[in-house]
Amino acid sequence: MNLRLTNKQINIIEKANPFLIVSTIVAFTFGLYFSLLQSPPDYIQGDSMRIMYIHVPSAWFALMAYTILAGSSVLWFITRNPIFSIIARSIAQIGMIFTLISLVTGSIWGKPTWGVWWVWDARLTSMLLLFFLYLAYIFLWQSITNKDLASKISAALAIVGFVNIPIIKFSVDWWNTLHQPATISKLSSPSIDISMMVPLFIMTLATFLFLVTVFFIRLRIEILDNKILRIREVK
Amino acid sequence: MFALLKRDLYLALYSSSSFFYTSSFFVLILIILPFLFGTNDVQLQILFKGIIWIGLSLSILLTMERIFNADYEDGNLDIILQQNPSIEIVIISKYITHWIVYCLPLFIVLPMLSFLFYVSLDNIFLIFLNLFFGSFGMVFIVTFVSALTLGAKRTIFLKAIIVIPLFIPFLIFGTNLESWPILLALSMMSFVLSMYVSAYGLRLYVE
Numbered sequence: 001m002n003l004r005l006t007n008k009q010i011n012i013i014e015k016a017n018p019f020l021i022v023s024t025i026v027a028f029t030f031g032l033y034f035s036l037l038q039s040p041p042d043y044i045q046g047d048s049m050r051i052m053y054i055h056v057p058s059a060w061f062a063l064m065a066y067t068i069l070a071g072s073s074v075l076w077f078i079t080r081n082p083i084f085s086i087i088a089r090s091i092a093q094i095g096m097i098f099t100l101i102s103l104v105t106g107s108i109w110g111k112p113t114w115g116v117w118w119v120w121d122a123r124l125t126s127m128l129l130l131f132f133l134y135l136a137y138i139f140l141w142q143s144i145t146n147k148d149l150a151s152k153i154s155a156a157l158a159i160v161g162f163v164n165i166p167i168i169k170f171s172v173d174w175w176n177t178l179h180q181p182a183t184i185s186k187l188s189s190p191s192i193d194i195s196m197m198v199p200l201f202i203m204t205l206a207t208f209l210f211l212v213t214v215f216f217i218r219l220r221i222e223i224l225d226n227k228i229l230r231i232r233e234v235k
Numbered sequence: 236m237f238a239l240l241k242r243d244l245y246l247a248l249y250s251s252s253s254f255f256y257t258s259s260f261f262v263l264i265l266i267i268l269p270f271l272f273g274t275n276d277v278q279l280q281i282l283f284k285g286i287i288w289i290g291l292s293l294s295i296l297l298t299m300e301r302i303f304n305a306d307y308e309d310g311n312l313d314i315i316l317q318q319n320p321s322i323e324i325v326i327i328s329k330y331i332t333h334w335i336v337y338c339l340p341l342f343i344v345l346p347m348l349s350f351l352f353y354v355s356l357d358n359i360f361l362i363f364l365n366l367f368f369g370s371f372g373m374v375f376i377v378t379f380v381s382a383l384t385l386g387a388k389r390t391i392f393l394k395a396i397i398v399i400p401l402f403i404p405f406l407i408f409g410t411n412l413e414s415w416p417i418l419l420a421l422s423m424m425s426f427v428l429s430m431y432v433s434a435y436g437l438r439l440y441v442e
Binding site for chain 1: 379383384386387390393396397399400401403404407408411421424428432435436439440
């Protein structure tokens with residue numbers, strides 16, 4: 001190991017934590033107030049559209065989390081700094097949960113809009129596959145008992161998965177145009193009104209703060225875990 | 236390389252899986268179809284195109300522990316890697332063995348199956364092309380996943396969770412009859428990926 005994990009990192013995280021938690025709560029209060037009370041209901045979908053304010057940010061951050069996962073795996077290959085492996089591991093679980101949230105909220109939104117809980121839309125199917133990519137990464141990490149080896153192996157798997165995401169996306173899109181009549185595409189409304197834009201922006205910020213808070217908590221746990229592992233190895 | 240190929244083929248054919256076993260596996264997977272969905276010939280033709288891919292994926296996936304795991308557990312992998320000049324040659328010979336033992340039987344029984352499921356000979360040729368080019372890519376994918384998961388012991392379900400999302404592009408394009416060039420392209424891409432990743436995985440475990 002060329003770089004050691006120090007107490008300094010944990011100290012920074014512990015100091016940042018209260019601020020993050022408070023600002024997350026504040027942002028969610030503002031976001032929920034604007035999205036549930038202040039913004040107008042959609043003139044086609046009515047109030048059921050409001051679930052978008054949770055659904056859209058969580059879908060964005062699910063994708064962003066996989067990018068961070070792959071990016072930190074690449075950085076881990078270049079620098080061999082253990083902190084990148086720890087970042088990858090902590091972001092993977094959060095990303096999986098965000099994927100799950102976006103799938104479940106999308107499904108709840110779909111019931112009044114489409115009349116069914118699930119349609120085999122290209123985006124939904126790709127998100128489902130993304131969920132399984134996350135799951136494979138986490139399971140692989142857990143199933144290898146030698147943790148040094150596990151971080152090397154799962155970093156490789158993260159990069160393979162990242163290379164595969166465009167291929168999967170492309171093929172699912174192709175499959176969808178083949179099998180699906182273009183009735184669902186009205187979901188992608190190109191123009192969004194400013195009165196809905198503001199709550200969406202605040203909710204995105206709130207979700208991002210939530211992600212950072214949970215990420216820091218996970219990061220601290222993983223660093224401590226890593227330290228315990230090292231101490232055991234020395235003994 | 237040829238010594239290794241010969242050894243692996245002998246091992247595969249003399250032990251549990253002769254050609255008859257794997258080809259009977261394919262035939263039995265497909266024979267389930269009429270029992271489940273009736274004998275309507277139009278329906279059977281549609282189902283045949285899908286189930287034949289499930290048969291191929293299962294036969295590649297369920298046997299993926301035989302690529303490296305058996306050699307790794309009894310220590311032969313170290314000796315094989317020492318004897319051969321480069322790690323890539325070992326990987327290529329493993330591809331060839333796995334393809335011959337677990338994919339080739341499907342192509343032998345495929346013409347016969349086309350009569351069972353009323354598929355016309357023109358269509359069966361296109362299905363053959365699809366399966367042929369797709370099967371290479373699937374073997375490449377399975378090999379690198381098997382090299383990566385050598386340390387995770389006896390976890391075929393974990394491997395299935397890793398492999399099946401990577402198979403999905405092959406399955407999507409495989410059911411379309413005109414898309415064999417795309418399958419060929421996918422196989423080539425997975426060859427490049429598989430070479431690097433399996434060499435990386437093997438080097439980690441055998442040091």
